[in-house]
Amino acid sequence: MRRRKVKFNWESAKKYLQEELNESAFNAWFANLDIEDIVDENVYFTVPNTFTENWISEHFMENLRSAIKKETGKNYTIHFLVKEKSGREKLEPMKHTVRIQDKRKTYLHDRYTFDNFVLGDNNKFAFAAATAVSNAPGREYNPLFIYGGVGLGKTHLLQATGNKVFVLYPNLCILYTQTEEFLNEMIKSIQEHTTVEFKKRYREIDLLLMDDIHFLARKERLQEEFFHTFNSLFEAKKQIVITSDRPPKDIPDLEERLISRFHWGLMVDLQPPDFETRLAILRAKTQEDDIHIDDGILKFIASNIESNIRELEGCLIKLLAHSSIYKTDIDINTAKKVLSDIIIKKDQRPTLESILKEVSEFYRISVDSIKGSGRSKSLANARQILIYLARELTDLSLKEIGDKLGGRDHSTVLYSHNKISQLIKKNVRLKEDIQRIKGGIRGVK
Ligand SMILES: Nc1ncnc2c1ncn2[C@@H]1O[C@H](COP(=O)(O)OP(=O)(O)OP(=O)(O)O)[C@@H](O)[C@H]1O
Ligand SMILES: [Mg+2]
Structure with a gap:
């Protein structure tokens, strides 16, 4: 049979997908998807593995078909050709690795498993990617980068990945660590002149599970060290899984070369559950x-x-x-x-005015001064706390909050909210003050 090749413009078909899907889904599945061949009304896509094939088939087949139809006016039949990348063999343990690793040295906790991770639309993609990595670490998706807001299951998925690998590949060397801990160890090794051991320890790992990488923000020396660790593991085809509370491009002052490394693999996000x-x-x-x-x-x-x-x-x-x-x-x-201090029913949500009144009483600063333009430290502080509480406790948008506070723009509101959110994590006193103000707003001082 003579093969008649009819080309169509895949790049412009992709644009329909881009419009329809959210950014993370599009980037993960379609941004780099290539066509191997088009024969009559059959289109053959190359995919790196069966996981990708299955995922696209189960979740995006209709989107893909209709995007091609919009571009060509025809109903193409879609096929996938699985092309395992050459040179990416199964992950082998480092030579030195003891046969079975002592679980305590992995810093993995048994309570985090895939079995007790409840699935919803918000997390099934990240879950599938983490499962795929744990089934075949080091083969695809390196690094796997999981990002999402506070308390949405990043650490759970990261630890579950480690726990599964520990069971499936007991001879691999696994390490779970938090970025802050990586920094502490690095500093200690500098003080104690043991940097060689420090580097060696991190470069002999088969599966590195690095939690909270956003901690790298604005820390040049730490970024430098992590970059080298990353490269040496990556080149040795070791698996790296990273979590962050935001995508790499939003981590303040993160070096371009690290951002680009993180994009080599698969980026998945965790959304709030419905x-x-x-x-x-x-x-x-x-x-x-x-x-x-x-x-x-x-x-x-x-x-x-x-x-x-x-x-x-x-x-x-x-x-x-x-x-x-x-x-x-x-x-x-x-x-x-x-639960009244944790839960505020929507119909009982406080107004901005009641929050303003409480903040003003707590800090003994007049309402007008808080709303005004004075720049003293105590004023700025009270204002930022007010904005933080307004974001947390009301449904008002950034713009609405800004407008009600003397016409501040939305980026100021966002900045203040972020700043206080960060400070609360470190400053127990501030956290307690905010709890007290919240109590006051609810009338339970
Ligand atoms: N889908 C889920 N099913 C069951 N439990 C979950 C799920 N997602 C999160 N959890 C649980 O919620 C709690 C918070 O999750 P986790 O610590 O993983 O969040 P996180 O994203 O790492 O938060 P943070 O940004 O504060 O580090 C944990 O006890 C975890 O087991
Ligand atoms: Mg966490």
């Missing part, structure tokens, strides 16, 4: 710990805590503590009372 997923997580946690909490209470929690899975868990822990101290079962009214 109501159904939040409820499923709560149900799973109660089952896991064999505790009974009424489903109505779980629904109440799931509908009020929207964007942080750690807070969902925090609610359960609080209820359990209450019930064990008072030796009572919990009904919905008790639950509402016990």
Whole structure:
């Protein structure tokens, strides 16, 4: 049979996909997808592995078909040719590695597994990528870069990856570490003149699980050291999995060469879970710990805590503590009372004015001064805390908050919110002050 080749413009078909899909899905699956051949009305895409083939087939087939149809006006049949990259053999342990690694030296915790990770639309992509990496570490997706907001399961997925690899490949050398810990070790090694050992330790790992890489922000020397560690592991075809609270390009002052390294692999994000997923997580946690909490209470929690899975868990822990101290079962009214400092019902959300009043009383600064343009340190501080609380406790947009505070622009609002969010993590005093102000806003000082 004579093969008649009809070309179409794949790059412009891709644009339809780009419009339709969110950025991370498009970048992960289609930005680098190439066509091997087009024969009659068959199009053959090359994909690096069956994981990619399956994922596109299961999740994006309709999008792909319709993008091609929009471009060509025809219904093409889609085929995938799996091309394993040459030179990327299965990950072999470093020569020195002992047969079975001591689990304690991996810094992995048994509580984080893929089995107890509840799936939803918000996280199934990241989950699938982490599972694929743990099934065949070092082959594809290197590095795997997982990013997402606070308490959305980054550490859980990272640790679960390590735990699975530990079971499947017990002879590989695995290390879980936080970027801050990497920094501390680096500093210690400089002080103690043991930098050679430090470098060696990190370069002899088969699977490096690096948590919270956003900590590299503005730390030149640390970035430099990590860059070399990364390169040496990468060149030795070792697997690296990284988490961050934001994508690489948004990490302040991150060197271009590191950003580009991170893009070599696969970038996946974790989004906040929807109501159904939040409820499923709560149900799973109660089952896991064999505790009974009424489903109505779980629904109440799931509908009020929207964007942080750690807070969902925090609610359960609080209820359990209450019930064990008072030796009572919990009904919905008790639950509402016990959780009142964590949960603010939407219809009871405070107004900006009530927050302003409370901040003004707490810091003994007049409302007008806070809203005004004075720049003293104490004024600026109170204003930033006000903005932080307005973002946290109301539904107002950045612009609305800015407008109500004497016409500040939205980037000022965003900056203030970020600044206080960061400071709270380090400054216990500030955290307590903010808790007190929140209590005041709710009338429970
Ligand atoms: N999909 C999920 N199913 C079950 N539990 C989850 C899920 N996602 C997160 N959790 C749980 O929520 C808690 C917070 O998750 P984790 O610590 O992994 O978040 P994180 O993204 O690393 O947060 P941070 O930015 O603060 O480091 C953990 O106890 C984790 O087990
Ligand atoms: Mg974490």
